[in-house]
Amino acid sequence: MHAGYQQRNGYLGIATNEGLDCSVGRELILTQLEVSDLYGENDWEKAEIDAVLEVVQDLFYPVRKMFYADTDELKARYKKEFVDVQGPKYCGFLEKLLKANNGGDGFFVGSKVSLADIVVFAAVGDALGDKSRDYYLDHKEPKLKALIERIRAIPQINTWLQTRPKTEL
Known part of the structure; x- marks a missing residue:
């Protein structure tokens, strides 16, 4: 096209x-x-990537509520709900999806980085995983944490993280 x-x-x-x-x-x-080869090598891998992307999309529904609440009181309530309940729930879903491929020791889909890995890194490992932010999501899932570190270590991603402009999210 x-x-x-x-x-x-x-x-x-x-x-x-x-x-x-x-x-x-x-x-x-x-x-x-x-x-590119970021969106899977076949229809099944594309469907698996889509499943991960849907979980990340669902994870951001409570984040949007937290950011766009009308009052500070509502923002505080939504933040607590996100940090204590919703965030851990969706990180648990992501951990389960990650473990379904090679026990969670590689990537979400196949044997190389895909869009799913990059999106999860950007959402959970970067935007919500920044300890300097008051909505920091301290997830406990070991395989998910290890994946985030593998993606962070990719030279092009690491360089971008060091040089990008600072934003709210």
């Missing part, structure tokens, strides 16, 4: 192909990843 790209409303990406517009969402991004 040869597509032009533009933004509407300053944030929504639109791909244009043969006069038709399509919002640039998850499916288009995943289609582009198929060209």
Whole structure:
């Protein structure tokens, strides 16, 4: 697909192909990843990656509630619920999915890094795993912690972590 790209409303990406517009969402991004080898080598691996991505998406529902609550009281309540209940629950789900592949000693899918590993690192190991933030998620899952460290050790990721701009999340 040869597509032009533009933004509407300053944030929504639109791909244009043969006069038709399509919002640039998850499916288009995943289609582009198929060209690389980050989105699995076959349909089964893609389905396994999708399962991990769905858990991460579910993990971020309570995070959004915490960030966008109307009052400080609600934010504090949602934060406590996230740190004490929701975060550990979803990290447990991720640990179980990780252990299903090679006992959890490698990656979520197959024998090499995939989109699933990178997304979990970005969400659990980076955004929610930053001890300097008040919503730090101190998960206890050993295989998940080891995966996060393996991904952090990838030279390109480590370099980015050292040089990127600081953001709230």
